[in-house]
Amino acid sequence: MRHENAEPGIQRSLIVFAVLLTALAATSLYSYLLFHVIAEFVTIVIAIAVFIVAWNARTMLDNSYLLVTGIGLLFVAGIELLHTLAYKGMGIFVGYDANLPTQLWIATRYLLAVTLLVAPFMIRRKPEPWKVFSIFAGISGILLLSIFVVPVFPDCYIEGVGLTPFKVWSEYIISALLALGAVAVYQRRSAFSPWVVNHLVAAIVVAIASELAFTLYVSVYGISNLIGHLLMVLSFGFIYLAFVETGIRQPYAVLFTDLVASEEQLRREKDRLRQYLDIAGALFVVLDRDGRVTLINRRTSEILGYPADAVVGEPWIERFLPPGVQARHRALFLGLMRGDAESGRYAKTPVLTADGSERIIEWHNTVLRDDAGAACGTLSSGEDITERQYAEEALRQANAKLNLLSGITRHDILNQINVARAYIDFAGEGGGDSAIPTYLERARAAVDEIQKQVEFSRDYQDLGVKAPAWQRPKDLIRESVADLALPAGVRVRTDLAGLEVYADPMVKKVFYNLIDNAVRHGGAVTEVRFSYVKCGQDLTIVCEDDGTGIPESEKEAIFREAYKRRYGHGLFLVSGILGITGMTIRETGVFGEGARFEIRVPNGGWRCGDGDV
Known part of the structure; x- marks a missing residue:
């Protein structure tokens, strides 16, 4: 799905996020702590929403990217909630300074980066949802234990000094992991709709910009921190558009990415089949159960003299068969639909062409059946035998004419021979009779006529010899x-x-x-x-x-x-x-x-x- 084909609701969401970011930035003028809470809660809500979509669709998913990402974002949201509650000024975690929320922040960023990096490699795999859930739960538990129970997680912020080298380098490492995740998604873009790919990559790119902004602040209330949080909200906004909004409004783009790929493959196979049918020298016609054309190949189109789109949907018998044969062939078609396959398996039919002429086609008919085994149409392959029919008829007529000729010629030649013999006899008996020249002339005429008969026979015998x-x-x-x-x-x-x-x-x-x-x-x-x-x-x-x-x-x-x-x-x-x-x-x-x-x-x-x- 392309951006320009997106529903108006998704376009409105982009506008809403732009307004939200402006309003969110404005709240910092009143209270930075209020700004921070709202920003974090927006990302937490989006992360949980992605999990809800992924978890409830887990039985339908062929693409495991959404499942892994959704579960990972759930635990990112959990640790981020702790980060929000621990933020300086909230007063909930007594005895901790600004280092605690910064540690929790880095923990969420590592968890998010690893999730977005690993998820593309799980696209074609079928991990058990509860196993994935358990792995993320274990990783999150270890991170929290290293911060709260066994404090081995490195310091990330020192009051009065600012960010520690570990925190700054961690942001760079997290950015690199996110970049690799974007590359992995792009390399596997065929598993997603273009809309999802574009917004996933945009989310990761904005997240990288957010991480880099977080390497610059000294105060947790500073301008770099504010910019980082705004970019973080925008990044999750893109995730929302890719997974939640699209998953609800256009679910096939997220939940059925393999279905989209399958449909594309099916379309390619259909196009390839049509190419094969078009290459074939035979005619192919597919009729539905009502006798209407659903498909013809190029050869059929050429014979009929009509483009394929002008034939599809037309009643075949009424539209393309001469009136004199329609009743018989309608009965054959109905017989095929009733299961009397042998009655109409082979048929010789004249078809009407665009110029009003007829072509004689020899058909082989096959009944098509649906999943329940009921007849749903016919597939007919045919051969144009018009010239062959003419040739066969020509041969039949030629044989008949040659038989007639042989009888006529034999009779005529015998008659002329008798005439010639009679005049020759007259001449022999006449002695000095002055009629002899006349007798001989008439005998010569009879012989000439015999010659003409023989010459005519030579021409006539060539009738029908060649096709x-x-x-x-x-x-x-x-x-x-x-x-x-x-x-x-x-x-x-x-x-x-x-x-x-x-x-x-x-x-x-x-x-x-x-x-x-x-x-x-x-x-x-x-x-x-x-x-x-x-x-x-x-x-x-x-x-x-x-x-x-x-x-x-x-x-x-x-x-x-x-x-x-x-x-x-x-x-x-x-x-x-x-x-x-x-x-x-x-x-x-x-x-x-x-x-x-x-x-x-x-x-x-x-x-x-x-x-x-």
């Missing part, structure tokens, strides 16, 4: 024009932008034949135009020319293999190539105004690389 692929009609048309070497005065114009179609590799022959037929059979053709238009989720590629066009009675016949006597096999081949990936072609022009061929490309079989249609 379909994404291809740019604009590039294929340009190559076809170059191969045809069109007559002067004939222009081919394209308006296809970045259009790509998923088609058999032989699709170039489609555009080649359309252009060739227009030039050879369209009359005085001067221009052939290619364009496209979106029709719902499908797309239509249009080929138009300004020739004579196709008579109404022949618009369907031109695509039949039997129509070869006029146009050859060109348009029959065109229809077969397009059919491999589900495309169709028809002629819709007006006779006398020019031919117009429309190629229908199904949803999923087209895309625009340079922009939307």
